[in-house]
Structure formats: structure tokens, C-alpha cells
Amino acid sequence: MSKFAKVTIATLGGLALAACNDDSDTVTIIETPVEYEVVLKNLTNGQPISPPSLLLHNTGALFTVGESASEALELLAESGDASEILSDTSFILSSASASGGITYGTSTSITVSYTDNVKYLSFVSMLGNSNDAFTGLNQVDLTDLALNDSVTYQTVAYDAGTEANTETADTVPGPASNAASSDGTAGEAFNAERDDIDIVTMHPGIVSSDDGLTTSALTYQQKFDNPVMSVTITRTR
Amino acid sequence: MTNKHFITAGLLGLFSATTQAQDLTVTVTNLTHNIYFTPIVAGAHDSATEIFETTTAATAELEELAEGGDISGVSSILGNAGADVIENPADGLLASGESTSFVLSNSSGNDYLSVAAMMLPTNDAFIGLDSWEIPSEAGTYTVFLNAYDAGTEANDELAASIPAFPGGDAGSGGSGVTTEISNATVHIHPGVVGDDDAEGGISDLDNSSHRWLNPVAKLTVVVE
Structure with a gap:
């Protein structure tokens, strides 16, 4: 209607x-076809950001702070794998994914379109050198964005609450932990067990071995403060 | 809805074509716990000018500002681009909790505001505002500023690499937090580690007083 x-x-x-x-x-x-060109910048010192998949939708949300993460979000936040999120066709009208992750100090551009006006744009991406940190945009309202207008959002880091933030080499999948592990292999990414508080919250930050967490595989270089990404959305059609 | 946007866009276009100089009263407040801002540089400039850009390497002029608090180079970038420039409104350092105000009259076409100042004691942290679009409508606007890392110097947190400790609270004997630059572009500063050993440890900064979380500064802009 x-x-x-x-x-x-x-x-x-x-x-x-x-x-x-x-x-x-x-x-x-x-x-009425719509098209949005989205430029995503990784603003962190040393956190790779998993390949973002931009979603256009009129209903639904990827997460709610204070509530339990979906299994699809748990998979994304612990491993960077967005496939389960993308497979939820119950509310996604259209999606477009980056070909790879976004290294710190770099940006990437994604174009996403749909054959009709849409209400929301959302995405989630993992901070790769973490247990279950993620960032993203949740229900950005596009209805007031006129043709050729741009809007820029700064994204913050969330904690999926599905895996304790031990920062150990065998639980952090990212490259920083590979280097720190005894055999040079990646730590475990997804684990269905939920051994943390099981609600999504703002992330308390990386502690790191330099800051006194003796079992941490991470160093000062993986610490971050908000915002972690800058996302500029331009309506191009 | 769509019609409304067409009209709004048209009116804005009309206004921007006839924009007159505006008087901006800008107040900068240091929100940090124990970090000083070195002399501040602020400028109203056109859309083509930038004093820094995230995910892009710092200019030599920005490096001088971020590592040594020297604003002359950044001020020149702004001045050479026809910007309206304010230098050092606080007449020196701006301590925690303090504010400084200045009036900036922007010329026609200089519709973007940028601000920067080094944070002390750090290696190359600075407060930054990059090309904030000055509202054409009169009113009072609040903008929060983040701490950026220029990406030009490893954050070893050693007194030898930090130009000054205005609080007189320099540590010594630190071994150095890191010797590496992880991200050589301008990015959000990962924060200070510090330690609780004033005469040793890994850092010459204090882990309870020299830290911050964003935002680090508040800008109040009154557009007349």
C-alpha cells in the first residue's frame, strides 16, 4: 500500500x-528504480573489516542492542561470514557485496540498487582481529535522500555477546592472531557455543597484551576507538 | 515526498548561489581528562580544500601539526586556498575542561569549516574537523570532534618522541609501546596504552590519566 x-x-x-x-x-x-553508491572507509589503526554486504529492506533489522544476536549475526561476528545473513530472504529486497574485506587505511565502493523505492539500508561486518566485534549500519532510513544527495554516517563497534573476549590466539580468527599462534594458523572462527553474555552491546574495546591481558594474541595495533568506519551513501538513481 | 525534495533542493540552490558572508562564533571545548590542545588552527574554505582526509596519507604540513603542534603549514594550505583563517585563538595551550572562542567571518563560497590542533602528550594525535558544511540557517550548532592519528609516527609513547608534557607529568624509562606504524594514513587514533610505572614499563604516559575516548572536543558554532 x-x-x-x-x-x-x-x-x-x-x-x-x-x-x-x-x-x-x-x-x-x-x-521507480533506486541506486545507491556507498563508499565505506576503514578508520581503524589495525582492524581488517570483513567484506560488507549492503542490504536494502523495508522491514526487519539485523540486530537490536540489548537483545540476543541471531545465529546469522553470530556467524558474521565470529568469522566474518555474511552468507547466513544474506540467505534471509524474508526481508531483504536487494543486496550487493564487496569483493573482499576492507584493510585499515583503505576504502571500498559498493553500488546497490532495487526496482522500487526502499526504506532502509543496513549492513554488518566483523572486525577481523577480535572474538566477536562487529560494526555496521542498522536501518538507515533512505526515504528522505533525494537524487544526487549524500549522507555520511560514522559507525561504531558492537559486541555480539556470543563469544567471551579472551583475545587468545585460538579464538581470534584474524591475521594478528595467526602471527601470534604457535603454529601460525588462524584461530577458531565460528563456534556455536555461547559463552558470553548473549546480548548485543557496544564493544568495550580490545585490551591487548600491551595493556596487560597476558593471554591476548593482540597488541596495541589492534586497539580501536569509535568511530571505526565512515560510510557515505549517495543516491545515484 | 519527491516533489517536496525537488522544491527544497531548488530553494537551497538559490540560496547558495547568493550566499553572503556569515559571522560564525566558534567555541572549542577540551573534553579530555588530562590532554592539552596545542594552538588551534581553524578555517572556512571552499569544497575543494582539505586539511586532512581519512584513509589518505597526511600532508607534510599536517605531520608538522600532529607531531610538533606547528600550525603554520596547515594555515598556509588554508590561506593559499583563499580560506578565512583563525590561528591560535586560545593564545597557547587549551587544557582539559577549558574553552576558547573566536569569531570567524567566512567569505562567500567558503562554506566548509575545518579545525585541527595537536594533542599533548602524544606522538602524533590531533583533534580534527574535516570540511563540516556551515549551515546557511542562523542558529547554534554543536559538533563533536574525534582524535585522529596522523599515521606519521609510531606511537611509542616515549618522552623522547613527545614534544612536551604540559602537565609536568612525564614518565621516563619506558621501553616503548611499539616501533611500527600499522596504518600510515590518517585514521581514528587507537588510544593511549600508558602504564602505571612512571620510571619504567612500556610507556612514559600514565594509563589512568593520559587516556581518552572519543569525542575529545566539542565545537559550538553560532551562525548569525
């Missing part, structure tokens, strides 16, 4: 602009 109303208004808007050349009184309902 609301979708239909928006399509109509958009079409009328187009008609009004062209009214001086158009004597026709028939109103054609056309689909």
Missing part, C-alpha cells in the same frame, strides 16, 4: 516537471 503510494507520487512528480510538453491526462504507473 505504502509502496504503491510512493510510486504514484514519484511518477506525478515526473509528470509535473514535463507538464508543459504533455497534454496527456493518462497517468502511467511505472516502477
Whole structure:
């Protein structure tokens, strides 16, 4: 219902602009395609960010602070694997994924589109050198973003609450822990066991061995403060 | 909805084409616990000018500001670009909890505000505002500033690498937190580690007083 109303208004808007050349009184309902170009910057000192998958949707949310993480979010936050999140077709209208992760000090651009107006853009990505830290955007409202307008969001770090923040080499999957582990292999990523508080919260930060957590595989270089990403959304269609 | 946007965009376009100089009263407040800001540089400039950009290497001028508190280079970048520039409004250091105010009259076309100052005692941390679009509508606006790492010097946290400890609280004998630069572009500062050993440990900074979390500064901008 609301979708239909928006399509109509958009079409009328187009008609009004062209009214001086158009004597026709028939109103054609056309689909309104939208396209967003999104530039994502990794602002951290030493946290790789897992490949972001941008989602367009009208309902639903990827997470709620204070509530338990979904299994799909647990998988993402502990391993960087977004496949379970992408497989939820119950609310995702359209998605687009980066070809790889975003190294600290770099940015990537993703274009996501849909055949009709959409209400929200969301994404989640893991901070790779952590137990279950993630960042993202949750239900960014796109309805007021006009063509060629841009808006920039700063994202913060969340804790999925599904894995204790031990920072040990055998529980952190990222490259910093590979280097620290005795055999040079990656620590375990996803583990279905939930041995933490089991609610999503803001992340308390990386402690690191330099800061006195003797079992930590992480160093000063993996510490972070908010914001961890800058995300600029431009409506291009 | 769409029609409304068309109209709004049109009106804004009209206004920006006839933008007159504005008087901005800017107040900078140091929100940190025990970190000083060195002389502040602020400028109103056009959309093509930047004093820093995240995920991009710092200019030599920004490096001088972030490592040594020298704002002359950044001020020149702004001045050469036709910006309206304010230097050192606090007449020296701005301590924790203190504020400084200045009036910045921006010329037509200089619609973006940037601000920077080094944070002491650190290796190369600075407070930064990059190209904040100055509102055309009169009012009072609040902007919070983050601490950035210039990415030009390893954060060893040693007194020998830090130009000054304005609080007179320098440690000594630290072994150095790190010798490496993980991220050589301008990025959000990962924070100070410090330690609780004033005459040893890994750092010459104190782990309970020299830390901060973002935001580190508050800007109040009154647009007339």
C-alpha cells in the first residue's frame, strides 16, 4: 500500500516537471528504480573489516542492542561470514557485496540498487582481529535522500555477546592472531557455543597484551576507538 | 515526498548561489581528562580544500601539526586556498575542561569549516574537523570532534618522541609501546596504552590519566 503510494507520487512528480510538453491526462504507473553508491572507509589503526554486504529492506533489522544476536549475526561476528545473513530472504529486497574485506587505511565502493523505492539500508561486518566485534549500519532510513544527495554516517563497534573476549590466539580468527599462534594458523572462527553474555552491546574495546591481558594474541595495533568506519551513501538513481 | 525534495533542493540552490558572508562564533571545548590542545588552527574554505582526509596519507604540513603542534603549514594550505583563517585563538595551550572562542567571518563560497590542533602528550594525535558544511540557517550548532592519528609516527609513547608534557607529568624509562606504524594514513587514533610505572614499563604516559575516548572536543558554532 505504502509502496504503491510512493510510486504514484514519484511518477506525478515526473509528470509535473514535463507538464508543459504533455497534454496527456493518462497517468502511467511505472516502477521507480533506486541506486545507491556507498563508499565505506576503514578508520581503524589495525582492524581488517570483513567484506560488507549492503542490504536494502523495508522491514526487519539485523540486530537490536540489548537483545540476543541471531545465529546469522553470530556467524558474521565470529568469522566474518555474511552468507547466513544474506540467505534471509524474508526481508531483504536487494543486496550487493564487496569483493573482499576492507584493510585499515583503505576504502571500498559498493553500488546497490532495487526496482522500487526502499526504506532502509543496513549492513554488518566483523572486525577481523577480535572474538566477536562487529560494526555496521542498522536501518538507515533512505526515504528522505533525494537524487544526487549524500549522507555520511560514522559507525561504531558492537559486541555480539556470543563469544567471551579472551583475545587468545585460538579464538581470534584474524591475521594478528595467526602471527601470534604457535603454529601460525588462524584461530577458531565460528563456534556455536555461547559463552558470553548473549546480548548485543557496544564493544568495550580490545585490551591487548600491551595493556596487560597476558593471554591476548593482540597488541596495541589492534586497539580501536569509535568511530571505526565512515560510510557515505549517495543516491545515484 | 519527491516533489517536496525537488522544491527544497531548488530553494537551497538559490540560496547558495547568493550566499553572503556569515559571522560564525566558534567555541572549542577540551573534553579530555588530562590532554592539552596545542594552538588551534581553524578555517572556512571552499569544497575543494582539505586539511586532512581519512584513509589518505597526511600532508607534510599536517605531520608538522600532529607531531610538533606547528600550525603554520596547515594555515598556509588554508590561506593559499583563499580560506578565512583563525590561528591560535586560545593564545597557547587549551587544557582539559577549558574553552576558547573566536569569531570567524567566512567569505562567500567558503562554506566548509575545518579545525585541527595537536594533542599533548602524544606522538602524533590531533583533534580534527574535516570540511563540516556551515549551515546557511542562523542558529547554534554543536559538533563533536574525534582524535585522529596522523599515521606519521609510531606511537611509542616515549618522552623522547613527545614534544612536551604540559602537565609536568612525564614518565621516563619506558621501553616503548611499539616501533611500527600499522596504518600510515590518517585514521581514528587507537588510544593511549600508558602504564602505571612512571620510571619504567612500556610507556612514559600514565594509563589512568593520559587516556581518552572519543569525542575529545566539542565545537559550538553560532551562525548569525
